[in-house]
Amino acid sequence: MISVIMKRELKSYFTSPVAYIVTCAFLIVSGFMLFSFFFLANRAELREFFVNLPWLFAIFIPALTMRLFSEERGRGTIETLMTLPVTCTDVVIGKFLAAFVSSIIMLVPTFIYAITASIFGDVDFGPLFCGYLGAIFLGACFSAIGIFASSITKNQIVSFFVAFGICILLAMIDRFLIFLPAGIVGFLQFISAGSHFTSISRGIIDSRDLLYFISITILFIAITVKVLENRRSA
Numbered sequence: 001m002i003s004v005i006m007k008r009e010l011k012s013y014f015t016s017p018v019a020y021i022v023t024c025a026f027l028i029v030s031g032f033m034l035f036s037f038f039f040l041a042n043r044a045e046l047r048e049f050f051v052n053l054p055w056l057f058a059i060f061i062p063a064l065t066m067r068l069f070s071e072e073r074g075r076g077t078i079e080t081l082m083t084l085p086v087t088c089t090d091v092v093i094g095k096f097l098a099a100f101v102s103s104i105i106m107l108v109p110t111f112i113y114a115i116t117a118s119i120f121g122d123v124d125f126g127p128l129f130c131g132y133l134g135a136i137f138l139g140a141c142f143s144a145i146g147i148f149a150s151s152i153t154k155n156q157i158v159s160f161f162v163a164f165g166i167c168i169l170l171a172m173i174d175r176f177l178i179f180l181p182a183g184i185v186g187f188l189q190f191i192s193a194g195s196h197f198t199s200i201s202r203g204i205i206d207s208r209d210l211l212y213f214i215s216i217t218i219l220f221i222a223i224t225v226k227v228l229e230n231r232r233s234a
Contacts (some may be wrong), residue, residue: 001086005094006101009068013102019064023106026060034113038227046117049110050201054171054194057135057142060106062163065099065146066156073154088228094219096147096162107132127203134200141193142167144220150226166198168193170216 013019030049037048117123142163149163150156172195189195193216196209 009098058167069150099143131201
């Protein structure tokens with residue numbers, strides 16, 4: 001049933017303009033910033049793309065996920081879905097996988113950035129590979145946060161801003177550590193998705209960084225399952 005739900009959501013994505021609009025907007029913004037860096041810094045490299053990716057994902061992944069549960073609640077179809085012979089875990093994982101796959105599809109066209117950089121510059125393919133690996137884990141993490149936000153409200157705009165708020169906090173909190181007391185810096189670095197992503201994108205594959213993203217993803221999937229179970233039993 002998980003695969004059925006995932007295929008259903010993906011079909012819904014790509015038979016509506018939502019996925020195309022979000023993907024095009026992501027590519028326009030990221031491409032403009034990257035190629036502006038190419039010309040201003042006179043360096044063809046993807047470092048600037050990966051520096052900006054956490055906050056870009058914090059905007060565009062919630063835009064992909066905001067409808068997943070909110071739309072069904074608004075239309076009243078979530079009740080029908082919950083009466084089918086599926087578990088809440090099946091529903092949540094199916095929708096999560098659809099969001100995750102959509103985030104990967106959104107990322108795939110950025111390979112043209114790597115091709116362009118390799119033509120006009122000297123690209124280190126080790127950090128490049130690690131950057132995209134980190135992007136996959138970051139996309140999974142933010143997709144899980146997005147489906148959680150969508151599960152707690154029937155308003156898609158509210159869903160977007162809840163997910164955006166959580167994602168941007170995790171993405172950007174490491175940027176403000178210099179203004180905070182030394183006693184809490186270590187803890188905030190640990191919970192910062194931006195900090196863990198930056199570590200991976202620099203070519204350092206540390207199991208602690210991967211475990212962080214896996215843990216946050218599982219945590220928000222589990223919370224979403226709990227939200228649905230509570231609503232189902234109410």
